[in-house]
Amino acid sequence: MQAMQYELTFPADYDMDIIRGRVSRIGHLLDHWDGLGFKTYLMRERGVDGSPVNQYGPFYLWNTSEGMNSFLWGGGFQGIVNDFGRPPVLNWTGLSYEEGGAAGHRARVAVRRRQSVAEGAQLSEVMEEAVHETEVLAAADGAVCAAAAVDTHNWELVHFSLWDHDAPEAPGEVFQVLHMSQPGRDRLPRGRQW
Template sequence: MHAMQYELTLPADYDMGVIRDRVARIGHLLDDWDGLGIKAYLMRERGTHGSPVNQYAPFYLWNTVEGMNSFLWTGAFQGLADGFGRPVARQWTGLSYEEGPAADSVPAVAVRHRLPVPEGVVLSEVADEAVRETGRLAERDGAVLAATAVDTSRWELVRFSLWAHDAPQADGEVFQVLHVSVPGRETLPAGRQW
């Protein structure tokens, strides 16, 4: 599993209806994308859920690097880059993935929590705790799913979760979910990723 996210931070007075309309118009295009586990079309709106910014920030869980590369390099990503400028596409290597008790629900919000891996720690202990925390998060009421991944170029963990209600039981930045494409969700490997 590979995680990926890019963020388009938009002006404070930007009409976020443009983003909603864009997702309503083209969100379905990845509903059968080969190699994609899940794409959550995410948005933060200034003043909603404590967000200080307007932002479009889709989050992906990929089953294959080939699927991710195909998305980035064969034209699908080009439309976004042409319309908004080419954003940095952050990538993380998967550590764990778990379905939650609300797995069959349509997600209302997502939570992303990024945290550094401190110097001087035993990396295997950090990874084991990340796996356990993913499981604990996924067990909470309203959890659709939880995943944790790591960017070893920055030594940063990212914990991502989807929730069936607007009151997630997780710390981090809260995003509205506009659409979810799940062509390969059932083949995302559950549990520890090594």
């Protein structure tokens, strides 16, 4: 499993209805993408849920690197590049994934928390803690799913969770979920990934 995200940050007075309209028009294009576990079309608005910025930041969990590469190099990502320029793409190796008690419900919000791995930390302990946090998040009331992943170049963990209500029980940045493409969500490996 691979996690991936890119972010487009817009001016404070940007009309975020432009992003809503874009997702409404094209969000379905990944509903059947081979190798994709799920893509959440995420947005933050300045002043909403504590966000300091207007931002579009889709988050992906991939079942296969071929699916991810096909998206990046085979045309899917080119639409963003054509319309907004080429953003850096964050990429993390999967550590854990769990379905939550609200797995059958529509995800309304997402929470993302990025966390540095401290120099000198016992890596096995840090990764086990990330797996445990995934289990705790998935067990919380209203959790649709939760995942953890690590970037070993920058030594950064990402904790990601989806919720069926607007008051999630998770620390981090809150995003609105505009659409969710999930052609291979049922095939995402559960639990600890090593």
